[in-house]
Amino acid sequence: MTLHFDPNSKASANDGIFGLPFSEKDSQVIYLPIPWDVTTSYGKGTHKGPDAVLKASEQIDFFDLEYGMAYEVGLHMKKQSAAIKKANLQLRLHAEKIMDADSDSIKKSKTLSASLSKVNEGSDQLNESIYLDCKKILAQKKTPIILGGDHSVPFGALKAYAETYPNLGILHFDAHSDTRKAYMGFEHSHASIMYNAMTKIPKIGKLVQVGIRDFCEEEYSYTEKHNKIEVHFDVDLQRRKQAGEKWLDIAKEIVSSLPKQIYISFDIDGLDPRYCPHTGTPVPGGLEYHEVTAILAEIVKSGKTIVGFDLVEVAPGPKGDEWDANVGMRLLYKMTAAMLASQKKIRSKL
Numbered sequence: 001m002t003l004h005f006d007p008n009s010k011a012s013a014n015d016g017i018f019g020l021p022f023s024e025k026d027s028q029v030i031y032l033p034i035p036w037d038v039t040t041s042y043g044k045g046t047h048k049g050p051d052a053v054l055k056a057s058e059q060i061d062f063f064d065l066e067y068g069m070a071y072e073v074g075l076h077m078k079k080q081s082a083a084i085k086k087a088n089l090q091l092r093l094h095a096e097k098i099m100d101a102d103s104d105s106i107k108k109s110k111t112l113s114a115s116l117s118k119v120n121e122g123s124d125q126l127n128e129s130i131y132l133d134c135k136k137i138l139a140q141k142k143t144p145i146i147l148g149g150d151h152s153v154p155f156g157a158l159k160a161y162a163e164t165y166p167n168l169g170i171l172h173f174d175a176h177s178d179t180r181k182a183y184m185g186f187e188h189s190h191a192s193i194m195y196n197a198m199t200k201i202p203k204i205g206k207l208v209q210v211g212i213r214d215f216c217e218e219e220y221s222y223t224e225k226h227n228k229i230e231v232h233f234d235v236d237l238q239r240r241k242q243a244g245e246k247w248l249d250i251a252k253e254i255v256s257s258l259p260k261q262i263y264i265s266f267d268i269d270g271l272d273p274r275y276c277p278h279t280g281t282p283v284p285g286g287l288e289y290h291e292v293t294a295i296l297a298e299i300v301k302s303g304k305t306i307v308g309f310d311l312v313e314v315a316p317g318p319k320g321d322e323w324d325a326n327v328g329m330r331l332l333y334k335m336t337a338a339m340l341a342s343q344k345k346i347r348s349k350l
């Protein structure tokens with residue numbers, strides 16, 4: 001393939017993600033930007049994440065010491081859907097009314113109940129459209145990557161991947177357990193993604209959570225009792241490090257608990273909040289960037305395959321502050337590279 005750009009010079013996001021000129025047809029990896037944060041309860045702005053990551057992506061240096069030149073297989077980001085953007089803004093207004101009310105008044109008020117139904121129906125529609133998009137791309141033997149948006153958006157992708165890869169393992173990086181049955185009446189909120197995945201997608205083989213440090217008692221007992229869920233709580237990981245255990249050994253243990261085929265669902269707030277100060281619900285503690293990349297490298301070395309992933313909850317700071325988006329786009333590129341290396345589509349240097 002002829003590339004009309006110089007990988008050694010600065011890229012421009014006007015050409016495409018990471019400044020790459022690939023069309024969808026010429027690409028192996030298709031990023032789906034989803035500007036959606038309807039049920040985000042605390043910080044808002046993650047619907048602006050995909051744009052911010054795209055803009056920041058012109059800062060990338062393609063050469064990666066661990067994985068070489070990952071871009072060569074073709075990386076392409078689709079255009080954002082205007083319909084999703086519009087639905088997000090409209091449904092947010094309904095969701096805000098619900099968030100301001102208590103559960104009794106929602107039940108009693110017809111307007112509020114109608115608003116809640118609208119939000120739930122809108123979420124179902126989003127899930128269905130992402131599911132169909134992912135199925136289509138997977139059928140072409142390509143890899144759809146969801147770029148959120150809040151953590152409700154990958155549900156359709158999880159379903160499509162679980163149908164494609166039997167006994168799929170989900171590796172979930174997050175500060176939050178995300179296993180609430182429903183959050184404020186929202187059936188598909190960012191706080192329920194893994195509950196929904198494990199109850200509504202029975203084909204998922206296992207869920208391994210890493211960095212978890214914010215959850216309610218109900219979530220704790222749900223994950224403790226569930227025989228397909230394994231949780232590596234942040235406090236336990238920290239304690240083991242403090243006692244002198246090597247992170248590499250911990251990383252190997254995490255990888256060994258996963259099935260052969262792995263989908264990564266990455267909430268940026270799994271990282272220490274200094275990497276993502278503007279994300280919706282930051283929590284102190286969390287993973288170092290290099291602790292994450294060590295886990296990725298261990299997956300590649302283990303011979304297991306990262307079949308796909310998502311990156312969610314990246315939210316840009318005020319104008320001029322590119323830090324959150326910068327970390328997000330580097331993680332996006334790193335995960336893409338590790339995934340392609342694990343699929344043997346590029347040659348790993350590990």
Ligand SMILES: [Mn+2]
Nearest residue numbers: 175176267269
């Ligand atoms: Mn989270």
